[in-house]
Amino acid sequence: MNDTLPLGIDATLIGTEFDSSTSKPVTAADIQEYAASLGETYAGYFGPDPVAPPTFCMKFRGNRFSHPSIPAEAFRRGFDAGKDIHFGVPIRPGDTIHTSNVLHEVYEKTGRSGSMVFVVSRQLMTNQRGEMVATIDNRFMLRPEGDK
Amino acid sequence: MILDLHAHSKKSEDSRATVVGYLQWLLKKKDVLPIDGLVLTEHRQFDADSDYRHLEDEYGIRIFKGSEVETDYGHVLVYGVNDAMLERFDFSNVRLNAQELITDVEELGGIAVPCHPGRPTVGLCEHYRNKPPLEGVRAVELLNGGSRKGENERVEELVKKYRYGAIGGSDSHLVSFIGICATEFPREVSDEEDLVRALREGGFRALDFRDRLKGP
Numbered sequence: 001m002n003d004t005l006p007l008g009i010d011a012t013l014i015g016t017e018f019d020s021s022t023s024k025p026v027t028a029a030d031i032q033e034y035a036a037s038l039g040e041t042y043a044g045y046f047g048p049d050p051v052a053p054p055t056f057c058m059k060f061r062g063n064r065f066s067h068p069s070i071p072a073e074a075f076r077r078g079f080d081a082g083k084d085i086h087f088g089v090p091i092r093p094g095d096t097i098h099t100s101n102v103l104h105e106v107y108e109k110t111g112r113s114g115s116m117v118f119v120v121s122r123q124l125m126t127n128q129r130g131e132m133v134a135t136i137d138n139r140f141m142l143r144p145e146g147d148k
Numbered sequence: 149m150i151l152d153l154h155a156h157s158k159k160s161e162d163s164r165a166t167v168v169g170y171l172q173w174l175l176k177k178k179d180v181l182p183i184d185g186l187v188l189t190e191h192r193q194f195d196a197d198s199d200y201r202h203l204e205d206e207y208g209i210r211i212f213k214g215s216e217v218e219t220d221y222g223h224v225l226v227y228g229v230n231d232a233m234l235e236r237f238d239f240s241n242v243r244l245n246a247q248e249l250i251t252d253v254e255e256l257g258g259i260a261v262p263c264h265p266g267r268p269t270v271g272l273c274e275h276y277r278n279k280p281p282l283e284g285v286r287a288v289e290l291l292n293g294g295s296r297k298g299e300n301e302r303v304e305e306l307v308k309k310y311r312y313g314a315i316g317g318s319d320s321h322l323v324s325f326i327g328i329c330a331t332e333f334p335r336e337v338s339d340e341e342d343l344v345r346a347l348r349e350g351g352f353r354a355l356d357f358r359d360r361l362k363g364p
Binding site: 107108109110111112113114115118 | 161191192222223270
């Protein structure tokens with residue numbers, strides 16, 4: 001691997017944590033409110049001991065979107081390029097969700113519109129028992145400086 | 149034998165297609181997509197680890213592996229990838245020297261074929277407007293399933309002018325796009341090395357099946 005990645009990012013930063021946080025205990029009301037906002041009708045989301053819809057994990061964002069070594073102005077030349085979510089155990093009332101954000105990958109590619117750099121921040125979510133709740137790869141596309 | 153020479157599986161970061169999904173789709177659509185095999189050309193890498201032989205046996209469709217790399221003349225498909233090529237070139241480098249790639253891949257037992265040449269920025273046509281033509285190109289991808297209107301048409305002129313061979317590939321990133329463009333060879337192709345031989349021999353032609361999928 002090269003020592004320096006696109007955008008001048010130090011390759012040794014790959015895999016390093018740049019943010020972590022732990023949520024307050026999830027309540028049944030939190031889950032019910034979320035499910036209702038999605039228009040869900042599945043009874044399991046609304047009973048006294050509900051299970052959260054899979055995408056409930058998206059509520060736990062942490063404090064930073066990306067590694068601080070990536071200059072903020074770079075994000076002004078890009079956009080959210082989607083996310084991949086690998087779901088683990090469901091979230092239930094009483095769970096506290098620990099989120100660890102790591103710089104997962106930085107790579108460059110070329111397309112019709114020119115050069116693009118993709119920064120992938122990985123959110124690793126676990127519950128109070130250490131069980132994996134979700135792994136989310138947030139992909140952001142940035143234009144290298146000088147590209148239109 | 150008809151092969152889709154350009155397809156991406158979920159091993160490429162921008163594809164969600166599984167190989168099993170491709171095979172199931174081709175089986176389901178065999179009346180309109182007479183594809184005998186496909187080549188997985190993952191972006192900027194060579195997938196040496198995956199073994200699809202059990203799927204070939206189960207579905208009766210050949211699965212070969214190649215790569216799609218990025219160069220100063222646009223994207224290029226590499227067939228017959230071997231250890232010597234992987235040592236010679238860093239496939240993840242998006243600024244590979246196209247002339248070195250074409251020349252050296254040929255010497256190392258493979259063949260490099262510029263793909264979607266009609267595409268802006270990443271196609272050969274645009275680069276030929278400002279730079280000298282590459283030496284040693286045997287074929288280009290005349291039909292690319294991901295091309296927009298007018299992009300494949302530009303390639304026809306390129307093929308005529310330089311007398312390149314013409315291949316077809318779906319450039320599929322989604323299951324339902326597999327096999328929409330392909331290449332017909334005048335003989336059977338047994339493996340990746342034989343695919344290189346077949347491409348060097350010539351006599352193949354690009355096929356477009358998109359009209360067949362539209363239905364009556």
